[in-house]
Amino acid sequence: MERREVLKLLASAAVLPALTPDAFSMFRSIHAGLAEAPGLKALNSHQDATVTIIAELILPQTDTPGAKAAKVNEFIDLILAEWYDDATTARFLAGLADVDQRSEKLFGKQFVDCTNAQQLQLMKVLDDEAAVARKQQATAEAISRKPAIAPLNFFGMMKKLTLLGYYTSQVGFEVELHKSIIPSSHAGCVAITGVA
Amino acid sequence: MCRHYGGGVAMAANTYDAIVIGSGMSGGWAAKELTEKGMQTLVLEAGRSIVPEVDYVEHVPPWGVKFRGLRDRKAESINRPIQSQIGDEWNAKFFVDDKENPYTTDSDKPYLFLRGRHVGGRSVMWGRQTYRLSDLDFEANLKEGLGVDWPIRYKDIEPWYNYVEDFIGVSGQAEGLPHLPDSKFLPPMEMNCAELAVKEAIAGKFPDGRMMTIGRVAILTESHRGRAACHYCGPCQRGCITRSYFSSVNSTLPAAQETGKLTLRPFSVVHSLIFDSKTRKITGVRVIDGQTREAMEFHARIVFLCASTLESARILLNSTTPEFPNGLANSSGELGHNLMDHIFKGGATGTIPGHEDHIQMGNRPNGIYVPRFRNIKQKHPAFLRGYGFQGGGHREGWERGSDMPGFGVDFKNMLKNPGPWRFNFTGFGECLPNHDNHLEIDKNKVDAWGIPALKINCQWRPNELAIYKDMSVTAAEMLEAAGAKDIVASTAQSLPGEGIHEMGSARMGRDPKTSVLNEHNQAHDVKNLFVTDGSCMVSSACVNPSLTYMALTARACDYAVGKMKRGEL
Ligand SMILES: Cc1cc2nc3c(=O)[nH]c(=O)nc-3n(C[C@H](O)[C@H](O)[C@H](O)COP(=O)(O)OP(=O)(O)OC[C@H]3O[C@@H](n4cnc5c(N)ncnc54)[C@H](O)[C@@H]3O)c2cc1C
Numbered sequence: 004m005e006r007r008e009v010l011k012l013l014a015s016a017a018v019l020p021a022l023t024p025d026a027f028s029m030f031r032s033i034h035a036g037l038a039e040a041p042g043l044k045a046l047n048s049h050q051d052a053t054v055t056i057i058a059e060l061i062l063p064q065t066d067t068p069g070a071k072a073a074k075v076n077e078f079i080d081l082i083l084a085e086w087y088d089d090a091t092t093a094r095f096l097a098g099l100a101d102v103d104q105r106s107e108k109l110f111g112k113q114f115v116d117c118t119n120a121q122q123l124q125l126m127k128v129l130d131d132e133a134a135v136a137r138k139q140q141a142t143a144e145a146i147s148r149k150p151a152i153a154p155l156n157f158f159g160m161m162k163k164l165t166l167l168g169y170y171t172s173q174v175g176f177e178v179e180l181h182k183s184i185i186p187s188s189h190a191g192c193v194a195i196t197g198v199a
Numbered sequence: 200m201c202r203h204y205g206g207g208v209a210m211a212a213n214t215y216d217a218i219v220i221g222s223g224m225s226g227g228w229a230a231k232e233l234t235e236k237g238m239q240t241l242v243l244e245a246g247r248s249i250v251p252e253v254d255y256v257e258h259v260p261p262w263g264v265k266f267r268g269l270r271d272r273k274a275e276s277i278n279r280p281i282q283s284q285i286g287d288e289w290n291a292k293f294f295v296d297d298k299e300n301p302y303t304t305d306s307d308k309p310y311l312f313l314r315g316r317h318v319g320g321r322s323v324m325w326g327r328q329t330y331r332l333s334d335l336d337f338e339a340n341l342k343e344g345l346g347v348d349w350p351i352r353y354k355d356i357e358p359w360y361n362y363v364e365d366f367i368g369v370s371g372q373a374e375g376l377p378h379l380p381d382s383k384f385l386p387p388m389e390m391n392c393a394e395l396a397v398k399e400a401i402a403g404k405f406p407d408g409r410m411m412t413i414g415r416v417a418i419l420t421e422s423h424r425g426r427a428a429c430h431y432c433g434p435c436q437r438g439c440i441t442r443s444y445f446s447s448v449n450s451t452l453p454a455a456q457e458t459g460k461l462t463l464r465p466f467s468v469v470h471s472l473i474f475d476s477k478t479r480k481i482t483g484v485r486v487i488d489g490q491t492r493e494a495m496e497f498h499a500r501i502v503f504l505c506a507s508t509l510e511s512a513r514i515l516l517n518s519t520t521p522e523f524p525n526g527l528a529n530s531s532g533e534l535g536h537n538l539m540d541h542i543f544k545g546g547a548t549g550t551i552p553g554h555e556d557h558i559q560m561g562n563r564p565n566g567i568y569v570p571r572f573r574n575i576k577q578k579h580p581a582f583l584r585g586y587g588f589q590g591g592g593h594r595e596g597w598e599r600g601s602d603m604p605g606f607g608v609d610f611k612n613m614l615k616n617p618g619p620w621r622f623n624f625t626g627f628g629e630c631l632p633n634h635d636n637h638l639e640i641d642k643n644k645v646d647a648w649g650i651p652a653l654k655i656n657c658q659w660r661p662n663e664l665a666i667y668k669d670m671s672v673t674a675a676e677m678l679e680a681a682g683a684k685d686i687v688a689s690t691a692q693s694l695p696g697e698g699i700h701e702m703g704s705a706r707m708g709r710d711p712k713t714s715v716l717n718e719h720n721q722a723h724d725v726k727n728l729f730v731t732d733g734s735c736m737v738s739s740a741c742v743n744p745s746l747t748y749m750a751l752t753a754r755a756c757d758y759a760v761g762k763m764k765r766g767e768l
Contacts, residue, residue: 061606069611078267086272126606134604148690152272154601163601166614170597171261171268179615180597184258189431189561191389196556 045083045092046076050099052115054079057102058165060126067179070169078168079161091153091160098157102129133158211498215241215462216763218484218499220469220514223320224745225732225752226505227447227455228363232756233503234460238763241497242455243467243486245506246316249323249448255438256289264288285313285699286324289437293317293324299647302509303654310655311696312509318465319448320507321699322745324436327417327444327564328589329369330742331360335378335575340738343583346537346632347708349737350718353380359750366454367445367749368423370565371415379570379587379742386420387413391559393551393592393620394567400681407572409677414565414589417445417746426450433562444564466490468648471518472502472527472728479522480727487648501727501759501768505752508538508733512638512704513653515730528705528722534715535638537706538655539630539739541698542663544691545670549683551592551620558594558617566591569624569677571741573669582665586628586741588674592620622683626670627698629741631662636695638704657695667692700744702733720755727768731755 043051058070058079070076083092102125106114110121117125136156144150154160169175176182216238219229226242233240261267268288275283275291282294293315304310315321334353341348357380364383372387390398390413398411418429426449427441435444442449455461466489473483473496483498504511512535518527526534566589573585595618600610641654659667671688678686708714711723720735722728731752733744740747762768 062611063608065608065611081266082269086266086269088273123607130604130606137602145690159601162606166597166600167267167269170614173260173262176260176262179611184260185430185432186561189389189563191559191563192392192395192554192557193560194557 043077043080044085045096046080049113049115050096051076051080053099053102053113054161056115056122057126057161058168060122061162061165062169068174070165073169073172073174075165075168075172078172079164082164087153094155095153095157095160098160101157129158130162132156133162213483213496214498215239216499217241217501217503217759218243218497219503219505220484221245221320221504221506221510221732222318222447222452222463223505223507223732224322224325224447225507225748226320226503227322227451228749228752229503229505229729229731229756230447230455230461230463231451232753233760234455234458236756236760237460238760239460240455240462241499242452242461242463243469243484243497244318244463244465245468245489246318246465247489248465249318251438251440251442251448254292255440257432257434257437257439259289259437281311282313284311284697286436287434289434290324301644301646301652303641303644303652305656308656308658309694310657311694312653312655312701313696313699314507314510318452318463319446322446323438323448325446325745326743327435328568328743329364329367329371329382329415329417329746330568330587331380331382332356332740332742332747333378333380336738336740339584340632345583345738347706347710347713347737350707350709350714355718356747356750356754359754360746363746363749363753366424367417367450368419368426369415369417369746370420372412374410374412374570376570378575382415382746384415385423388416388418388420388563388565389413390567391563391592392554392557393622396551396554397592397622397677397681398567401569401677404680405572405676407576409569409572409673411567411569414568414591416565418564419443429564431561431563433564435564468650469506469514470494470648470650471514472504474518474520474523474527474725476520476522479725481527481725487650489648492648500763501729503752503756503759504728504730504734505732508701508704508736509638509653509655511730511732511734513640513650515705516638516640516653517651523724528715528724528728530724531712531714533634533706533713535704536634536636537632537703538636538638538657538701539632539703539736540657540695541627541630541693541700541739541741542659542667543625543627543693543698544689545586545626545628545667545674546588546590546624546689547671547674547678547686548621548623548689549675549678549681549686551622551681551683554620572673573666579669581669582662583631584629584662584666584741586626586666586670588624588626588670590622590624592622594618594620622678622681624670624674624677625689626667626674627700627741627743628663628666628670630739631660632703632706632738633660655696659695700733700739702736702739702744705730705734706737707735708737719758720751721759729755729759 055076058075062070103113133156217233217240219242222244270288281297337349340346369382370385373381429443468487470485472481475482516526569588571585597614599618600614636657640651644652705715707716720729720731
């Protein structure tokens with residue numbers, strides 16, 4: 004069915020109350036072409052591998068797919084290449100290099116070559132530092148009233164982008180959060196047991 | 200749907216019964232009313248056509264836009280530094296290119312002029328909040344000796360509110376408040392758990408009569424006049440393929456089209472009006488074609504100016520003649536003056552404890568409303584008039600994770616579930632008419648079509664600032680009454696214009712010496728000119744104004760066509 008026909012169908016009042024799963028999957032295929040995987044523009048392959056692992060450690064595969072399956076690395080690459088200003092991107096990449104320096108110092112190898120336990124140990128340190136940095140930044144921004152475009156701390160940036168990239172992906176939105184663009188029902192206040 | 204011009208039959212070349220300038224909220228209504236009353240009507244619209252099947256993007260998922268909702272920050276900082284402050288990544292295309300559409304201000308008086316240029320104007324992206332004014336508003340200037348008196352009262356506009364609401368469809372809850380009259384309502388949308396709790400906590404608690412109701416909104420909660428009920432996808436501001444919210448494109452323009460008397464001409468940038476000093480009437484309109492830049496003229500017996508508050512004033516200020524060296528229909532000197540907007544963003548947020556086993560289903564495109572409660576029963580010591588609150592409750596989503604410690608399986612599973620209930624109140628406050636808040640032509644600046652641009656001179660004054668200050672206090676009081684935790688008062692304050700409720704630049708009034716328009720939106724100085732957008736407003740009230748623009752437009756059309764049919768115009 005043509006996009007125009009689908010929309011015509013949707014525009015007719017009769018169809019709407021019972022929007023069929025069929026019509027909805029058509030919606031999906033209409034939009035499928037919109038988000039093609041881009042070639043990487045900001046990250047080299049080593050940086051990309053590091054970002055991919057950190058993102059997956061933040062939101063790992065469980066009974067649902069994780070950050071890697073949602074291609075969060077590609078989203079982060081896009082933000083570094085086309086959204087952050089140069090200084091912010093440089094700060095991110097320096098933070099990424101620092102992760103390797105720390106793992107070299109602690110474990111004698113680059114982050115991607117560490118064991119899972121070693122990676123988690125370093126992640127915990129980075130996460131604790133990010134929490135401190137977040138508080139400092141919030142205080143400073145409340146005073147200056149000039150919010151920065153991104154967290155100043157590398158891990159803070161990494162976490163924010165990972166979450167955004169994951170939950171706005173098709174996997175995160177539909178599989179993890181069970182959301183749909185056209186909700187199956189609506190109500191103001193419903194007990195959760197009555198929902199699932 | 201309104202894709203091409205044509206359909207209407209021109210009489211002589213480029214000559215019609217009526218010309219409507221602008222196809223937005225008010226222009227759409229003028230087009231509908233005039234064509235339905237038999238007038239061959241030309242609608243001149245500066246921008247492009249909107250084709251719903253192509254342009255509406257409400258069902259595009261977040262992964263369907265390049266930056267997943269973060270917007271194209273770098274490109275916008277160059278071409279759209281002002282408009283980038285409104286809308287979202289999906290509907291940014293409905294707001295103008297700032298380079299093509301410049302305006303100036305003094306550096307210490309910033310003003311945000313936020314708007315679109317396309318068929319439907321801002322009715323395509325508006326927030327759909329729909330409220331009536333009352334006699335509390337219509338009588339205020341007279342009682343307080345401010346500005347001029349409204350030349351109408353509630354009884355004059357009430358039938359036209361009914362008439363407009365009956366067509367557009369307004370959902371809401373009747374409350375019987377004299378100062379916020381009920382509309383003709385479709386069934387109300389439902390409050391969520393936090394909102395029900397806050398509503399109950401507020402009720403009867405405050406001697407000033409504070410109460411909370413569901414937002415009154417021009418969205419259909421049941422099918423209405425051939426348009427389908429809302430399906431709760433949420434982002435109406437990106438369009439609506441089921442036409443469930445009111446816009447010109449969804450409603451009034453199709454109705455006008457159906458009469459066979461509408462000629463809609465997109466890419467028609469009105470430069471100025473042509474005045475005949477013998478008849479003291481407008482004979483036509485000067486237009487620059489938006490694409491070819493060709494200059495042309497169109498003629499009609501009456502002109503409805505509906506280009507929006509700032510743009511209508513600009514067209515009149517650019518229409519100078521020997522009789523009107525300071526702008527057409529400006530013998531009073533009030534044209535461009537008394538510019539108002541609602542001051543907003545005062546308020547507070549908090550966490551509503553409990554209700555964690557409950558959620559809201561669907562994406563309700565509406566919030567709550569707290570009607571004005573200041574200066575109703577008791578006079579407030581610090582300011583005149585008042586404000587209302589919009590806002591509502593929601594459960595925190597995955598976004599909260601960025602500000603929380605943790606990562607890994609437990610972190611992911613925690614974010615899968617909604618967080619605590621949050622609640623916010625955002626105030627919209629009345630702005631007093633002030634002669635010094637004014638528009639003028641900047642002689643050193645033209646737009647992309649060579650038309651002189653506006654210089655906007657507008658500032659908040661002590662009464663607005665006192666209102667703003669009070670918003671955070673009373674919002675926090677209500678949250679406290681509801682047992683909220685982590686209550687934070689807002690520190691953000693809107694710039695003039697940011698409320699996008701600009702109005703007053705060609706006010707109505709009883710006296711031609713102190714006002715531009717009479718009680719029928721007819722220019723005192725030029726009898727076949729009607730200005731029916733927000734420029735006509737004499738005071739700003741504190742409610743979202745578009746319903747009033749629509750009602751006044753329908754009322755003025757009825758008057759104008761009646762006069763024409765009796766040969767008096
Ligand atoms: C994000 C947003 C949220 C809003 N929320 C609400 C709300 O909840 N409730 C409410 O009441 N109001 C709301 N508003 C305000 C509302 O949109 C306006 O009050 C309303 O659209 C004004 O109607 P109008 O006809 O005067 O102007 P518009 O709707 O802006 O239409 C003016 C039209 O004139 C055209 N035009 C301008 N200059 C020329 C020219 N020289 N020649 C030819 N054509 C021209 C424009 O292109 C445009 O199409 C909101 C606005 C925005 C942007």
